[in-house]
Each structure stands twice: as C-alpha cells, then as structure tokens.
Amino acid sequence: MKPKCVVALGLPDDIIERLATRYDVAAWTGSDAMSQQQLSDALAGAESLLCALSTPVTATIIDQATELKVISTISVGVDHIDMPAATRRGIPVGHTPGVLIDSTADLAVALMLASTRRIAEADQWVREGQWTQGWQSDLLLGTDISQATVGLVGLGPIGEAVAKRLKGFGCKLIGWNRTSRVIEDVEPMALDQVFEQADVVSLHTALTKETRHIASRERLALMRTGATLINTGRGLLVDEQALIDELGSGRLRAGLDVFREEPLPAHHPFLAMKNVLLLPHVGSATLSTRSAMLHRALENLNAGMSDLPLAWCANPEIYHGESKV
Ligand code: DGY
Numbered sequence: 001m002k003p004k005c006v007v008a009l010g011l012p013d014d015i016i017e018r019l020a021t022r023y024d025v026a027a028w029t030g031s032d033a034m035s036q037q038q039l040s041d042a043l044a045g046a047e048s049l050l051c052a053l054s055t056p057v058t059a060t061i062i063d064q065a066t067e068l069k070v071i072s073t074i075s076v077g078v079d080h081i082d083m084p085a086a087t088r089r090g091i092p093v094g095h096t097p098g099v100l101i102d103s104t105a106d107l108a109v110a111l112m113l114a115s116t117r118r119i120a121e122a123d124q125w126v127r128e129g130q131w132t133q134g135w136q137s138d139l140l141l142g143t144d145i146s147q148a149t150v151g152l153v154g155l156g157p158i159g160e161a162v163a164k165r166l167k168g169f170g171c172k173l174i175g176w177n178r179t180s181r182v183i184e185d186v187e188p189m190a191l192d193q194v195f196e197q198a199d200v201v202s203l204h205t206a207l208t209k210e211t212r213h214i215a216s217r218e219r220l221a222l223m224r225t226g227a228t229l230i231n232t233g234r235g236l237l238v239d240e241q242a243l244i245d246e247l248g249s250g251r252l253r254a255g256l257d258v259f260r261e262e263p264l265p266a267h268h269p270f271l272a273m274k275n276v277l278l279l280p281h282v283g284s285a286t287l288s289t290r291s292a293m294l295h296r297a298l299e300n301l302n303a304g305m306s307d308l309p310l311a312w313c314a315n316p317e318i319y320h321g322e323s324k325v
Contacts, residue, residue, distance in 0.1 A: 003305060004067075006042045008034050008051040009074075015294065022302070023048065040064050048305050050297060053077065053281070054262070059085035070304025074297040075284075076100060078314045079207045079234060087315045094300025094310040098157075099292035100284035105161035107283045108232045111255030112150070112200050115228045117142040120277050143199065143226070146170045151198030153191065153214060154205030154233070155183050162202060174198060178205065195219040200228045207234035217242035220252065228253040232283045235259040244269045247276050257283050 005023035007016065019025050026042050028034045033054040034042070043049065043065040051057060052074045059082040062068065071086060072094040086093050114120060122140045125131065150166055152159045152175035163173050163186050175186040176194045191214070195201055201223065205211045215229060215238040223229070223246075231238055235258045246252040248269070256270070257279040270276050284293060300310045309319050 003048065004046040005048040005050065005301070005305075006039070006046045008039060008042070008049060008055040011050075011294075015298075019050075019298075023305070036061065043068065048072070048301055050074070050301055051080075053080050055080065057081040057086075062086055062089060062091065069307075070094065070301060070310070072297045072301040072304065072310075074293050077207065077234065079236075081314075083315055087318055090318050092300075092304050092310045092316075092318055093314045094297060094304065095312055095314045096293040096296040096300075097312055099296065100289050101157045101161050103286045103289040104158050104232055104283040105165060107257060107279075108158070108162050108202055108204070108230055109165045111230050111232065111257065111277060111279070112145060112202065112228065115230065115253050115255035115277050116145055116148070116200065121274055145200070148172070148199035149174060149197055151175065151189075151194035151201045152186060153194060153201060153203045154178075155181050155186065156204060156206075158232075159183070159202075159204035162204065178210070192219060192222060195222040196224075198227060199224060200230060202230040203233045203237045205233060205237065207236055212236050213239045215239060215243070217245075220246050223252055225251050226253070228255065230255045232257045235262065247273050250275065255279075257281055 002022065002024040005019060005025050007025060007027040009028060016025055016027050039055060040061055045067055046065060047067050047069045049068060049071045057071060057080060062082060062085040068091055070092055071081060073081060074096060076095055076097045078093055078095050081093055083093060118140050146169050149172040152163060155175050155177035159175065160183050163183055166173060167185055173186040174189050174194055174197060175183065176189055176191045182188055203215060205214060217239050220242050229243065229252060240260045243254060247254060253275045255277040258281055262281055264270065270278055284290060296312055300312055303310045
C-alpha cells in the first residue's frame with residue numbers, strides 16, 4: 001500500500017499524477033482554501049503534507065495528524081506553520097529558500113515605480129474615458145525614484161537584491177537589519193530613522209514575533225508626508241489599521257502585495273483608496289520561480305518520506321534530536 005500524501009492546494013494535473021506514482025494522493029480541488037476541519041480530516045492516516053501559505057498548519061492540526069512524517073510548503077516563509085509543534089513532534093518542515101529572491105525584488109521595485117508614478121491610477125483613468133484633453137502639464141504628477149531616499153527594512157537576500165536594482169536608478173539607500181549585516185551602498189541606520197528619513201520604505205524582513213507590526217502606528221507617523229510604504233513580505237509586518245488611517249488622511253501612499261488577511265476581504269477600506277496599489281500576493285509569481293519552488297517542495301517531500309534529511313529544512317535542529325520529545 002502506498003503512503004498517503006495530502007496536497008492542500010490546487011496543483012497542475014501532471015504534478016498530481018507524478019505524486020500518485022509514489023503516494024496515495026488526497027488532493028484538494030475546492031475553489032476556496034481548505035478549512036481547518038477539511039485539512040484535519042484529510043490528514044487522518046497521512047504521512048506527508050504538501051501545502052502553501054493559504055493553509056494554516058496549527059499545533060492542533062499537527063497533534064491530530066499522528067502518522068505525519070513530513071510537511072513540505074511551497075514557500076520560503078513558514079509563518080503559516082506552527083514550527084515549535086512540528087519540531088516537538090520531530091516532523092521536518094521543508095520550504096523553498098533561494099529561488100524567489102529575484103522575482104520578489106523585481107516586484108518590490110515594480111511596486112515602488114508604479115506607486116511613485118501612479119501607474120495603476122493612470123491606467124484606470126484612461127480606461128474610464130477621462131483622457132479627453134491631450135497632454136496636460138499637471139496630469140497625474142508623481143515623484144522621481146532617482147531623487148528618492150529608499151529605506152530598506154531587512155537586508156537579507158531580498159533586501160540586498162532590491163538594493164542592487166535600485167543602485168541603477170541612482171537613489172540614496174538607507175537600511176536596517178535585525179543583525180549587524182551591512183550591504184555595500186546602503187547606509188545602516190536605526191529602524192526609526194529609516195522610517196523618518198526615507199521617501200520610500202520597503203519591508204523585506206521575515207515575519208516573527210519580533211517583527212510583527214514593525215511598521216507600527218508610531219513608525220508610520222514618523223514617515224514623511226507624501227512618502228510611500230512598500231510591502232512584499234507579510235501583511236502582519238504592518239499595523240494595517242494604522243496604515244488605513246494614514247492612507248485615509250492622504251498623508252502616505254502604499255504599494256502592497258501582502259495583507260493581514262488574504263484574500264483581501266470584500267469591502268476592505270483599501271479597495272476604495274486611490275493612493276494604495278494592491279496586488280494578490282504575487283511576489284514569486286513567475287513561471288520559472290514557481291516551477292523552482294515546486295521542484296524544491298517535491299524534493300523535500302520525497303526526502304522526508306524516504307527518512308532522509310530535507311535539502312531545505314526550516315527546522316534542521318530535528319536531525320540532531322535536540323527537539324524531539
Ligand atoms: C513565500 O514563499 O513565502 C512567498 O511569500 C510566496 O510567494
């Protein structure tokens with residue numbers, strides 16, 4: 001009998017067929033994300049779980065899945081998985097670092113340019129038939145990224161890739177990191193100073209207990225009037241209500257790919273605001289990046305099912321036995 005593998009998200013048929021050659025696959029085909037009850041039911045008797053950000057894997061889910069040997073997420077972030085619970089059970093959690101740096105950095109820069117040059121607003125304006133006069137001297141004026149100070153919050157691989165791209169635009173770069181990591185051409189500064197001095201603040205730090213609401217109400221209030229906040233990391237890095245207040249007053253602009261709640265609920269205040277650009281969490285959404293992520297996730301899954309160490313493991317301490325109960 002083949003071991004059971006739960007696939008908690010829709011995947012192309014050829015991937016499911018490939019998995020089915022080795023496993024008894026229970027693949028989610030619903031149009032909404034799997035509910036906690038559906039996930040828990042599906043995991044009965046399952047030894048492996050292939051999942052992504054839309055499926056929270058809580059301690060309760062992990063504790064109930066008594067046969068589970070490996071969790072493999074198609075993401076670099078693991079904040080949707082209760083890592084201490086998985087580690088306590090000795091379950092390795094595979095993730096996909098390294099392959100989405102460039103596509104996420106590209107998207108952050110695209111959001112910066114689109115926000116500062118009001119690209120979505122201008123496109124909508126043309127489609128609405130408002131372009132009735134020719135060239136107008138004061139039409140949809142934005143700001144120049146080349147003259148901006150850009151503040152990077154998080155100088156890991158994605159922050160560094162964003163800095164590399166921005167150097168070409170000639171802007172001044174300042175940055176803060178949780179550790180003392182320094183990047184060439186990025187002037188290190190205290191976190192509050194980054195918010196205070198930048199025309200564009202871009203968030204590139206992982207979501208942890210310490211970084212939750214790193215863009216707090218107080219720090220957003222420090223930002224210059226007319227400045228832009230870019231978030232391609234995680235929604236919870238930002239105090240979303242505080243950002244709604246700042247955007248509502250017209251003081252700030254924002255370009256967001258991630259939100260406190262995803263999908264963004266209908267009637268969310270952002271939807272009625274022109275000074276915020278909204279994307280549906282597509283930082284890694286290029287064909288080659290998604291295929292590389294999937295490749296790593298499948299490799300992790302197969303390794304875990306063969307009792308081999310995962311090549312990209314988010315809780316490598318389990319291999320040394322320190323965290324096993
Ligand atoms: C990740 O992998 O964590 C990204 O947010 C998905 O694009």
